[in-house]
Amino acid sequence: MAAAPLRIALAGLGTVGGGVIRLLTVNGALIARRAGRPIEIVAVSARDRARDRGVDLSRYEWEDDLALLAGRPDVDVVVELIGGSDGPALALARRTMGLGKGLVTANKAMIAHHGMELAAMAEQAGAPLKFEAAVAGGIPVIKGLREGAAANALTRIYGILNGTCNYILSTMEDTGRDFADVLKEAQALGYAEADPAFDIEGTDAAHKLAILAAIGFGAGVAFDQVEVDGITRIRAADIARAQALGYVIRLIGMAECEEGGTRLFQRVQPCLVPRSHPLAAVDGATNAVVAEGNFSGRLLFQGAGAGDGPTASAVVADLIDIARGDTGPPFSVPVAELEHLAAADGATRTGRAYLRFIVADRPGVLAEITAAMRDAGVSIESLIQQGQADDGGEVLVAMVTHEGPERGVAHALELLRESPSLARPPLVLRLLD
Numbered sequence: 001m002a003a004a005p006l007r008i009a010l011a012g013l014g015t016v017g018g019g020v021i022r023l024l025t026v027n028g029a030l031i032a033r034r035a036g037r038p039i040e041i042v043a044v045s046a047r048d049r050a051r052d053r054g055v056d057l058s059r060y061e062w063e064d065d066l067a068l069l070a071g072r073p074d075v076d077v078v079v080e081l082i083g084g085s086d087g088p089a090l091a092l093a094r095r096t097m098g099l100g101k102g103l104v105t106a107n108k109a110m111i112a113h114h115g116m117e118l119a120a121m122a123e124q125a126g127a128p129l130k131f132e133a134a135v136a137g138g139i140p141v142i143k144g145l146r147e148g149a150a151a152n153a154l155t156r157i158y159g160i161l162n163g164t165c166n167y168i169l170s171t172m173e174d175t176g177r178d179f180a181d182v183l184k185e186a187q188a189l190g191y192a193e194a195d196p197a198f199d200i201e202g203t204d205a206a207h208k209l210a211i212l213a214a215i216g217f218g219a220g221v222a223f224d225q226v227e228v229d230g231i232t233r234i235r236a237a238d239i240a241r242a243q244a245l246g247y248v249i250r251l252i253g254m255a256e257c258e259e260g261g262t263r264l265f266q267r268v269q270p271c272l273v274p275r276s277h278p279l280a281a282v283d284g285a286t287n288a289v290v291a292e293g294n295f296s297g298r299l300l301f302q303g304a305g306a307g308d309g310p311t312a313s314a315v316v317a318d319l320i321d322i323a324r325g326d327t328g329p330p331f332s333v334p335v336a337e338l339e340h341l342a343a344a345d346g347a348t349r350t351g352r353a354y355l356r357f358i359v360a361d362r363p364g365v366l367a368e369i370t371a372a373m374r375d376a377g378v379s380i381e382s383l384i385q386q387g388q389a390d391d392g393g394e395v396l397v398a399m400v401t402h403e404g405p406e407r408g409v410a411h412a413l414e415l416l417r418e419s420p421s422l423a424r425p426p427l428v429l430r431l432l433d
């Protein structure tokens with residue numbers, strides 16, 4: 001007798017929802033063979049029933065009401081592709097878990113904010129909750145950490161987690177154009193949203209980092225503890241100066257267990273990445289994640305971080321796991337056994353930094369900056385260049401420090417805070433070692 005199909009409801013028929021329908025249509029037969037049974041869409045929902053989505057919806061039941069969609073007796077698993085940390089997506093997720101049904105989602109914002117609550121509900125119900133597509137789109141990095149690297153104690157997880165930022169930074173690098181100009185182009189090409197704030201301010205990368213850190217370190221999701229800085233202050237001049245030193249600038253999400261595994265460091269920040277590092281070669285809208293395991297060594301996961309096809313690929317991989325009977329704890333370790341790690345104090349870290357000042361064009365300013373560095377115990381490795389800033393009448397001064405405590409740099413900037421010579425707040429970027 002043929003195995004019973006896994007029957008799914010699809011909530012959200014936008015970029016990813018459309019991709020899931022196309023993928024299940026094109027690859028249905030091979031997926032059924034690999035999953036051991038067919039995966040069938042039973043019912044769908046979106047806001048506007050009349051909208052042409054370029055896919056044939058006539059085979060599926062339509063439900064306007066998301067609660068009714070989840071409650072349908074012919075639905076085993078709900079696929080949430082609406083988005084947003086709260087609102088209808090969260091209500092649907094809670095309803096699905098409350099009914100003891102499986103949930104697959106691509107929603108990083110919801111998992112970063114409510115993942116623990118939803119995972120606890122899933123475990124209580126013995127139902128699967130899966131979110132591979134929420135981190136780095138089509139890259140199977142959650143599977144990679146949960147399964148492939150499961151035997152390792154991980155020391156660091158870091159990477160390029162936002163394709164929009166990576167597209168903007170690598171295009172600035174290739175063309176010498178400035179941020180605002182490239183952002184506009186990214187919006188026109190569909191690489192950036194009309195409201196790009198979540199991407200360019202680093203929030204989206206922080207959502208993904210918090211999820212990866214939880215999976216990798218067996219800890220509760222601690223999104224509130226992520227230090228976040230975006231790419232909006234990076235200028236073409238910073239990229240040129242980094243290039244001259246043998247570096248590229250990338251928005252890096254970094255998570256590390258510190259102090260014998262008792263503290264968790266999580267930061268999203270533009271960093272100078274040496275050209276010899278694998279992440280420096282990650283261009284355009286691509287994502288990449290590095291995980292360092294105590295037995296595996298350095299693992300690199302790379303691929304498309306967004307888009308209908310790659311993201312649908314991750315969503316359907318989760319459905320295949322569920323069809324095969326995988327209902328393990330969503331975060332690998334049961335919620336009750338996840339560590340509660342205190343936030344590490346970033347200021348106690350050491351490293352090299354790139355500092356850039358935009359200053360008034362008058363004598364003595366450079367001496368003032370270098371005196372503040374000296375007084376704070378920060379040693380300057382190279383003063384990169386002193387040249388005209390983009391805006392008239394101001395000068396750009398950039399430098400790289402020797403290895404030293406982050407606290408020293410913070411102190412130096414504090415000494416300069418009230419200085420009338422600084423036309424704008426300084427930019428501090430870390431060098432990735």
Ligand SMILES: NC(=O)c1ccc[n+]([C@@H]2O[C@H](COP(=O)([O-])OP(=O)(O)OC[C@H]3O[C@@H](n4cnc5c(N)ncnc54)[C@H](OP(=O)(O)O)[C@@H]3O)[C@@H](O)[C@H]2O)c1
Binds near residue numbers: 014045108311
């Ligand atoms: N796009 C990507 O490449 C990508 C990659 C990784 C993860 N994700 C995540 O995947 C999720 C979906 O992203 P997307 O890009 O596919 O978004 P999208 O294109 O904006 O689609 C969202 C869908 O949700 C529907 N929707 C909105 N409010 C609803 C409501 N109250 N009830 C029912 N349906 C509602 C919309 O309906 P209408 O079409 O009728 O307006 C639309 O079909 C998000 O969590 C996103 O973060 C996306």
